[in-house]
Amino acid sequence: MKKTILLIDAGYLHPILRQENIFYDANMIAQIANDCCADDEELHKILYYDCAFDPIDKKTGKPFFYLLKHENGTKLVKKENKLIAELQQKDLFAIRLGVLKFEDWTNKDKTGKPKFRQKGVDMRIGLDMAHLAHQGKIDRIILITADTDFIPAMKYIRKANIQVVIAKLGACHLTPDLTMHTDFIRPIKLTETFA
Numbered sequence: 511m512k513k514t515i516l517l518i519d520a521g522y523l524h525p526i527l528r529q530e531n532i533f534y535d536a537n538m539i540a541q542i543a544n545d546c547c548a549d550d551e552e553l554h555k556i557l558y559y560d561c562a563f564d565p566i567d568k569k570t571g572k573p574f575f576y577l578l579k580h581e582n583g584t585k586l587v588k589k590e591n592k593l594i595a596e597l598q599q600k601d602l603f604a605i606r607l608g609v610l611k612f613e614d615w616t617n618k619d620k621t622g623k624p625k626f627r628q629k630g631v632d633m634r635i636g637l638d639m640a641h642l643a644h645q646g647k648i649d650r651i652i653l654i655t656a657d658t659d660f661i662p663a664m665k666y667i668r669k670a671n672i673q674v675v676i677a678k679l680g681a682c683h684l685t686p687d688l689t690m691h692t693d694f695i696r697p698i699k700l701t702e703t704f705a
Contacts, residue, residue, distance in 0.1 A: 512649040512673070514551040515642060516543055517635055519655035520560035526679045530700050536596035540603070546652050546677045546698060554648065557638060558597055559606045559631045606634045632659050639663040643670035652677055652696070656684050664691045 518539070527534045543556045597603050608631035635655075642648055643666050651667055652675040653660065664674050673693040678684055680700040689695055 511552040512550055513647065514547060514553050514650045514652060515648050516546060516553060516556045516652045517638065517654070518543065518556065518558045519631070519635060519653070519657060520558060521631060522655045522657060523679070526682055527700070530680050532700060536593055536600060539593075539597060540600045542654075542679075542698065542700075543603075546654065546675075546696065548696070551650060551652075553602060555604055556600075556602045557604050557606055557635075559608070559635050560591075560594060561608050561631065606631075606638065608634060632657065636660060636663040639667055643667045643672055646670060646672075648672060650675060654679065656682060656688060658685060658687050661687065661691050664688075668693070 523539070523542075524534070527538075532538070539558070540556075544553070547553050594605055594607070598605050636659075639651065639660070640663060642651065650673040653664075654677045656676075667674055668691070674691070675694040675696050676684060676688065676692045678695050678697045680698070684695065
């Protein structure tokens, strides 16, 4: 059995599920995580990377935050993220949180939608990958991401004789730059399995 760690980039997973018109909650994400593992893999941990809150409410599709405008600018007031709270209770899940920063408005007159950017999530994923490689206690890492920023960490993992698996979700596209630094590409059929 291959000792395996699964790393989930929520900033990639959530838009894929929305694009596939799949409602997701903690149970759905746990099911996807388990379905990413093969029969020869012993899953030791699921590291879930996200911001402290998601700006979109899954049930309503409406913003999941308050924006307060005052003379010093716009302040973001966050609602509790129930998804994170529920995932923390799931077996093998460990939550790694970055922050979500308000960037600007889609229209400069502030009548459009607010734009946000994740901060610190990619860094946490890369550092954890390097730490896992340094420990040398696992055989395989499964990544749910399509972010080419992780290529240096993937190279480092492979140099430590740890195999890298990319879970290809639904009809998503993986760039050749990413796949050339992967040992296995594992298709996950979201629409058939989870719809």
